[in-house]
Amino acid sequence: MDDRKLRILAAVVDEYVTTGEPVGSKTIAALPDINVSSATIRNDMAVLEQLGLLEQPHTSAGRVPTFQGYKVYIEKCMHGAQLPAEEKQRLDSMFADEQLLTEDGLIQSATSALAEITKCAAVAVNAMPQFSVISKVEVIPTGKRLYVILLITSAGNIKNKACRLEFDLNEEQLDFFTAFLTEHLHGVSLSDLSPEMFDQLVTAMGAYMATLSPLVQGLYELSRDMMRQELTVNGTRNLLTCEELKTQDIVEFMENQDVIMPILNDTFSGIHVMFSEDAKRDHPQETFVIGNSSMIVGEYSKDGKAAGRLGIIGPMRLNYAKVIPYLEYFTEKISNLISEKEEDDT
Amino acid sequence: MDDRKLRILAAVVDEYVTTGEPVGSKTIAALPDINVSSATIRNDMAVLEQLGLLEQPHTSAGRVPTFQGYKVYIEKCMHGAQLPAEEKQRLDSMFADEQLLTEDGLIQSATSALAEITKCAAVAVNAMPQFSVISKVEVIPTGKRLYVILLITSAGNIKNKACRLEFDLNEEQLDFFTAFLTEHLHGVSLSDLSPEMFDQLVTAMGAYMATLSPLVQGLYELSRDMMRQELTVNGTRNLLTCEELKTQDIVEFMENQDVIMPILNDTFSGIHVMFSEDAKRDHPQETFVIGNSSMIVGEYSKDGKAAGRLGIIGPMRLNYAKVIPYLEYFTEKISNLISEKEEDDT
DNA sequence: TTTAGCACTCAGAGAGACAGAGTGCTAGCA
DNA sequence: TGCTAGCACTCTGTCTCTCTGAGTGCTAAA
Numbered sequence: 175m176d177d178r179k180l181r182i183l184a185a186v187v188d189e190y191v192t193t194g195e196p197v198g199s200k201t202i203a204a205l206p207d208i209n210v211s212s213a214t215i216r217n218d219m220a221v222l223e224q225l226g227l228l229e230q231p232h233t234s235a236g237r238v239p240t241f242q243g244y245k246v247y248i249e250k251c252m253h254g255a256q257l258p259a260e261e262k263q264r265l266d267s268m269f270a271d272e273q274l275l276t277e278d279g280l281i282q283s284a285t286s287a288l289a290e291i292t293k294c295a296a297v298a299v300n301a302m303p304q305f306s307v308i309s310k311v312e313v314i315p316t317g318k319r320l321y322v323i324l325l326i327t328s329a330g331n332i333k334n335k336a337c338r339l340e341f342d343l344n345e346e347q348l349d350f351f352t353a354f355l356t357e358h359l360h361g362v363s364l365s366d367l368s369p370e371m372f373d374q375l376v377t378a379m380g381a382y383m384a385t386l387s388p389l390v391q392g393l394y395e396l397s398r399d400m401m402r403q404e405l406t407v408n409g410t411r412n413l414l415t416c417e418e419l420k421t422q423d424i425v426e427f428m429e430n431q432d433v434i435m436p437i438l439n440d441t442f443s444g445i446h447v448m449f450s451e452d453a454k455r456d457h458p459q460e461t462f463v464i465g466n467s468s469m470i471v472g473e474y475s476k477d478g479k480a481a482g483r484l485g486i487i488g489p490m491r492l493n494y495a496k497v498i499p500y501l502e503y504f505t506e507k508i509s510n511l512i513s514e515k516e517e518d519d520t
Numbered sequence: 521m522d523d524r525k526l527r528i529l530a531a532v533v534d535e536y537v538t539t540g541e542p543v544g545s546k547t548i549a550a551l552p553d554i555n556v557s558s559a560t561i562r563n564d565m566a567v568l569e570q571l572g573l574l575e576q577p578h579t580s581a582g583r584v585p586t587f588q589g590y591k592v593y594i595e596k597c598m599h600g601a602q603l604p605a606e607e608k609q610r611l612d613s614m615f616a617d618e619q620l621l622t623e624d625g626l627i628q629s630a631t632s633a634l635a636e637i638t639k640c641a642a643v644a645v646n647a648m649p650q651f652s653v654i655s656k657v658e659v660i661p662t663g664k665r666l667y668v669i670l671l672i673t674s675a676g677n678i679k680n681k682a683c684r685l686e687f688d689l690n691e692e693q694l695d696f697f698t699a700f701l702t703e704h705l706h707g708v709s710l711s712d713l714s715p716e717m718f719d720q721l722v723t724a725m726g727a728y729m730a731t732l733s734p735l736v737q738g739l740y741e742l743s744r745d746m747m748r749q750e751l752t753v754n755g756t757r758n759l760l761t762c763e764e765l766k767t768q769d770i771v772e773f774m775e776n777q778d779v780i781m782p783i784l785n786d787t788f789s790g791i792h793v794m795f796s797e798d799a800k801r802d803h804p805q806e807t808f809v810i811g812n813s814s815m816i817v818g819e820y821s822k823d824g825k826a827a828g829r830l831g832i833i834g835p836m837r838l839n840y841a842k843v844i845p846y847l848e849y850f851t852e853k854i855s856n857l858i859s860e861k862e863e864d865d866t
Numbered sequence: 867t868t869t870a871g872c873a874c875t876c877a878g879a880g881a882g883a884c885a886g887a888g889t890g891c892t893a894g895c896a
Numbered sequence: 897t898g899c900t901a902g903c904a905c906t907c908t909g910t911c912t913c914t915c916t917g918a919g920t921g922c923t924a925a926a
Binding site: 309310312314316317320322324326330332333334336410411414421422424425426428429 | 655656658660662663666668670672676678679680682756757760767768770771772774775
């Protein structure tokens with residue numbers, strides 16, 4: 175695979191990405207940095223087609239990159255595209271205005287900006303919170319036989335749940351229960367909270383068991399709830415303008431966004447590009463992936479530890495050279511902002 | 521407007537609803553309960569067209585009901601269609617299995633069943649919680665300068681919010697604040713919580729003002745949050761199969777479902793049918809309504825008091841005679857189930 | 867008031883022609 | 897050996913034309 179063939183591949187991809195039309199040999203020959211005739215290009219394109227990097231929609235049409243072609247392009251032809259300095263500044267100032275925002279707000283504005291800029295859908299998930307640890311459990315009486323359990327983790331997540339008991343608790347019972355929970359659960363990681371562990375808790379309560387078990391059950395559900403990752407999706411409607419994506423697929427995705435969770439959680443580092451073909455192969459159990467789509471995912475971190483992922487879902491025919499630098503910028507920016515915040519808060 | 525014209529209108533609607541094709545005079549003449557010739561029907565249809573109840577897509581096509589035509593049909597031709605008894609039983613048994621469910625769960629399963637049956641989108645909102653009153657406010661220290669505010673209403677809604685202060689509070693301050701909030705807020709209705717009222721609260725705190733105002737601010741945001749109605753939408757994808765609805769519109773709706781809130785909150789009683797034309801007229805400020813759609817809304821109640829609304833969004837060309845009885849059934853069923861539950865709980 | 871008959875209209879499907887873009891192959895040139 | 901010019905061939909998309917069928921409105925008769 176010589177240098178010229180790579181340049182031709184890159185030219186086909188660039189051209190196809192902007193026009194959306196199959197690219198012919200003459201178009202390529204007319205480009206300034208290609209100095210061979212269209213006949214030569216035709217020969218090279220035939221080879222690229224045999225390698226599975228290009229394909230023809232029909233005999234008398236130009237060439238279109240295959241998803242393997244895109245892969246080679248991204249890997250070998252894109253060498254570190256950068257965001258223009260003025261664009262960086264513009265975005266920096268946008269984030270400067272929003273310094274006060276919470277992490278949630280940050281993710282919201284990052285995904286919507288990303289969706290706006292790339293004309294794709296932007297997604298984000300926080301990292302699996304399984305390793306965060308319970309820092310506080312409170313039980314608060316709030317009405318006749320009605321109690322609210324409040325669960326707080328080291329990562330700062332707070333959730334509550336109301337439980338109704340058979341009987342009202344007296345002060346002593348309440349104190350016992352709070353102390354009991356603190357003793358057994360403080361510092362325990364969420365992922366260690368198994369149903370078995372809760373069974374043990376119930377037995378350990380001895381005489382209080384019968385009265386308090388609904389609370390323990392509620393607590394279990396609450397911890398399950400905490401384990402759930404938050405998915406943010408923005409700009410899915412942008413995908414509608416891509417003819418190569420089926421509307422049916424897009425809407426199915428909108429109604430059932432969670433299917434992309436396992437794909438987002440795949441292990442990798444840095445920026446990762448994935449096509450619907452890959453997803454179908456690696457996650458056959460997922461009922462649904464948008465056909466002909468690609469997903470570009472990056473990771474953001476908080477004080478050096480993985481904190482979540484940010485991605486773009488778009489058509490396979492996507493201006494990767496433009497989009498990837500943006501994604502890099504945003505992941506880095508989010509990492510900085512949430513890490514700083516932590517610093518000046520503690 | 522004589523009886524025969526009404527029967528012809530009904531026949532056109534019924535026929536159009538099932539076939540989706542404009543209906544010609546011959547088709548109507550062939551129906552068993554119409555005993556006049558096609559020429560007579562043509563004359564009547566010309567009159568119905570002048571009345572604005574029917575229209576022709578083009579000169580040599582059959583007739584199609586206008587939205588006014590549907591209105592007259594629903595009002596005068598449908599005389600109380602009923603759900604077949606066996607269907608009622610089937611649904612009853614479905615709900616019997618789910619007696620343990622919460623109100624949320626009930627709404628979830630009702631909307632998804634309704635969407636499934638009608639092949640439309642089903643929506644639900646709870647009633648505006650503006651008249652529920654604050655029954656409890658708690659402030660719980662959870663870490664360094666970190667406090668969680670817990671707000672509980674008479675309707676049983678619970679929400680929390682974390683606030684970070686400049687300084688840690690000592691026990692006395694915390695006690696003061698809790699007592700202060702209970703004194704001023706207990707029994708106050710959510711709709712009375714204005715920014716001005718919070719300003720007064722802050723001033724009334726005297727010396728504590730500076731330290732505690734972030735908590736008051738947090739409390740205000742929490743109360744705003746509580747006022748927000750919960751919207752449940754299910755089965756929007758079903759709408760994609762209707763050619764008369766624009767995909768663009770449907771997707772726009774999916775991404776921005778809240779726009780239907782004001783429409784759902786319109787005052788009415790019983791079952792109410794509304795067309796996108798009506799919605800555009802009555803809610804011109806709403807940026808978006810699905811064109812050619814209709815929305816059928818009913819109300820469910822809890823112990824006789826309005827508790828929320830359940831609706832169907834579908835194409836204007838909809839089998840109203842089938843769909844409306846289902847909606848009636850579901851609203852009544854939900855009302856019964858949530859009311860019963862309340863009884864045996866207090 | 868209803869009906870039968872007739873001329874008229876219009877959309878949609880199908881066939882055929884044509885232009886244009888692009889290819890593969892062959893033969894010649896550096 | 898690698899590149900190029902030229903040519904025949906292929907295929908799609910578009911345009912035009914025609915034809916069919918469904919449906920109407922109008923008129924005259926029952």
